[in-house]
Amino acid sequence: MVSSRGFLSWLIFLFIGILGFIPFPAEAAIKKYQFDIQVKNVSRLCHAKPIVTVNGRFPGPTIYVREGDRVMVNVTNYAQYNMSIHWHGLKQYRNGWADGPAYITQCPIQTGSSYTYDFNVTGQRGTLWWHAHILWLRATVYGAIVIMPKQGTPYPFPQPNMEVPILLGEWWNTDVEEVEKQGTEMGLPPNMSDAHTINGKPGPLFPCSEKHTFAMEIESGKTYLLRIINAALNDELFFGIAGHNMTVVEVDAVYTKPFTTQTILIAPGQTTNVLVLANQVPGRYFMATRAFLDVPLPVDNKTATAIMQYKGIPNTVLPSFPQLPASNDTEFALGYNRKLRSLNTPQFPANVPLKVDRNLFYTVGFGKDSCPTCVNGTRLLASLNNISFVMPQIGLLQAHYFNISGVFKTNFPDKPPTPFNYTGAPLTASLGTVHGTRLSKIAFNSTVELVLQDTNLLTVESHPFHLHGYNFFVVGTGIGNFDPAKDPAKYNLVDPVERNTVGVPTGGWTAIRFRADNPGVWFMHCHLELHTGWGLKTAFVVEEGPGSDQSILPPPKDLPPC
Template identity: 80%
Template sequence: MAFTFSGHFLIFSIITLAFISFQTEAAIKKYQFNVVVKHVSRLCHAKPIVTINGKFPGPTIYAREGDRVIINVTNYAQYNMSIHWHGIKQLRNGWADGPAYITQCPIKSGSSYNYDFNITGQRGTLWWHAHILWLRATVHGAIVIMPKHGVPYPFPQPDQEAKLILGEWWNEDVEVVETTGSKLGLPPNISDAHTINGKPGPLFPCSDKHTYALEVEHGKTYLLRIINAALNDELFFAIAGHNITVVEIDAVYCKPFTTDAILITPGQTTNVLLHANQAPGRYFMGARPFMDAPIIVDNKTAIAILQYKGVPTTVLPLLPNLPKPNDTTFALNYAQKLKSLNAPQYPAKVPLTIDRHLFYTIGLGINPCATCLNGTKLIASLNNITFVMPKIGLLQAHYFNIKNVFRLDFPDKPKTTFNFTGAPLTANLGTSQGTRLSKLAFNTTVELVLQDTSLLSVESHPFHLHGYNFFVVGQGIGNFDANTDPAKFNLFDPPERNTVGVPTGGWTAIRFRADNPGVWFMHCHLEVHTTWGLKMAFVVENGDGPEQSMLPPPKDLPPC
């Protein structure tokens, strides 16, 4: 595929080379996307935005398990660009992962870069998005990975499929909004609307033409591939009058369960089965934020329409019964229902013995800022360390042993312990800044507990680990107790994910095996928190021999 930017637009075309097992010929798929420059109108406002091929959301990448995908990105926009293939494991091939200044330097305006990677042992719904600045607000799209030929889904075969990408919309240039907030030392303005497939729905002004509609036939079953591409909001999603059955999370099959709503954090994907078995009519699908912390309230609800075939569009749709914005009980109960399929064909390979125990505290704070209008700025930290982005790609610095780019001394636990979720504290406990990474020997088994704190305010945090899936073995409210909580861990069929929510004022424990050498980013997927420094990276060392070692960098790796 070749991505091309023009003016305010990021445009791409893709060539996908698919080598199918047990086939006599390799399947070759070619997609050509031409440069289109246009204004996008939402909420009575038309403005130029950065997009892929002039589309918002961008084009879907279709592949099959075992395929090789080559994506050529050409940047004609005024911004530097990088693209992350969210959830693709990029085995030994961090060069194709995409986060700017972590695995690559960004693609400068007028330059190109080929993302070349294999899809190994994965099938389901993932997504791609810009991984620099706040550009993923409009630069994102779905990745649909089909199983190998002849391999069925481990759930009833749907009659049809559809993608639902949940997002946000700003009436102003999102980069200007973010920059303005940074200069003030305050959070940027929240979005003007939420969207479903780029459209806010009829609850917003001037949006009667901007409502997504999905037509269904009575009696048929539909696989809905749901992606949360929002920058800063966890979202509830529901369909009026219909239950849905969850069958996959983050491109991993799970034990099916039926629910009237789902919770999906930024970065996560959820596949559900919808049975069109209700009285033929028109039903609203809705998405609105889950916010159970004492922060800015955002009650905007995006609406789309589920339209039964043959029903007149004059019929008034029924509204969905979404959970309340602060429904913590629903959120916790929903998380408890998520379990790996753990079938012979799809086993849950949970590490049962642990080589390295990590405990990371999540903190928000206020630091002095001489250049900010308010004299202070908001910061975020892990183990009281605010991450400083380097000026050269960390993977390049690691591979070529370039000195003085980062330090390998990120602590396994916080320097200072306290009542993490007690009364809010105003002190930052001496928050430091630096580009500090944690080194893991190849094949190390890791248990990481992410603990929310009340340093400034408790809040939920969706964390994404690049290069890996992990098992969510435990979650709880309050302080993690190393003496009693591990006994409650689910080590049989815990959910396997690449992005997980840390509950407000609580903790989440994950486990993974560090068998993918390279430099791998881990960060909160709330863009505002990532901007404030809520991120770090792991350096996973090579193992024995070439099959356990990083691949060399491509010749067209963007320079810094």
């Protein structure tokens, strides 16, 4: 029950929030939001088109909470598509019912129906985000989550004068669901987006977009915290600001050892907080983002821009442009990721598992299925350990919790069935790729090391993998084939970066470690929507522990039916 004082505080919070400014209460509270999924005509290039939105906004509203708060978001679906919302990076301890991936932890919210996501924010602070987790609807259905530290707990870096969410995305001039459907029917990759965006706007480099440019005003001598989120469907992105350095202080809502850079690299699903000091000659400066892709495939090299403008400078002053790395600059990408380290202080330790109970080795590959109606007679598919994941028709968590048989199997292999030279000469065979809804069962509280190995089946390519329900430590990465006899000796087990989404480098491998202390069914997938749709995904069934607080919570009464 909420006290009269708490209710009054919430009313004030809601009223001011509508005006665009969200205050933070002095103590943990219940934060309530209403998300109305609806279609609205929105113009970003030369004409308006209907898109699926939350509360009529693109991007959607920012969720502001404080560490320790309880969050209740009632989602009502007025759109023609079934819907689910994922709270990306929130651990949802014992509470997979609020995680959101359709047919994994819930069935989607049907048109005309509602569902309340009810969860606690425990032991996390920083920048996360939310997005649709069904079809390609997250192209327009997404927004930021800002988790402030507990009252009285300062940032472990200089206090900024102002904080600004920066959401990087993509824009299609046509219905993105039709784009995806057409690609599937033809057996080809769908058309690339027509623009990249910064806070939903492409900037003045695109036709008809003069009014569609995000701008932020800054004052000389002040420090700004940019909360940067890559909400793009299929592109890893560079981001930079002309004339200004950025100091990286956090990724995926985990503080990092600060380092200064002119450009960041951020994969779909990842977040990065940077400090920017307004210490340049007053003027107008472009913020810019464009894709990174270091393979011989078509590059979506359209550059989105926004403007950082010093106070008092007229709009007639031409902005200067940042120098971003070349779109295929592998050396920069690898060097940037090597700089990311956990803060690892007594207050914010890096509790890296030193002993491993379960070793997993997953190969990432492409293949082709026969498709007589497709353009080339085949359809592309993607796989982990030669298994292309088949989505079920009922939520996997429901099937697990209620012991519904026949929905999935727990025989996902710990290693590929056939070892081969994973990153050698290009291979056109799929090595017997099969389809299936196969999961891996993990003992409660066991420690897991997972090596994700890119392969040259059809082509090498980088893959940002997201694990639901957990953070993990990125203990090692390399180019070529992982060597179990030599590479573990090079692991960083002191201060590796901790995150929820990690890039597997092109033609290389990444090793992560985590403790399986969150019971439930947790999705793991490539966050390139194209690859996820081709089957590059799986899930872990984490068993319950013996304690009363180590079991899955009962499902809510309004859980959507299948």
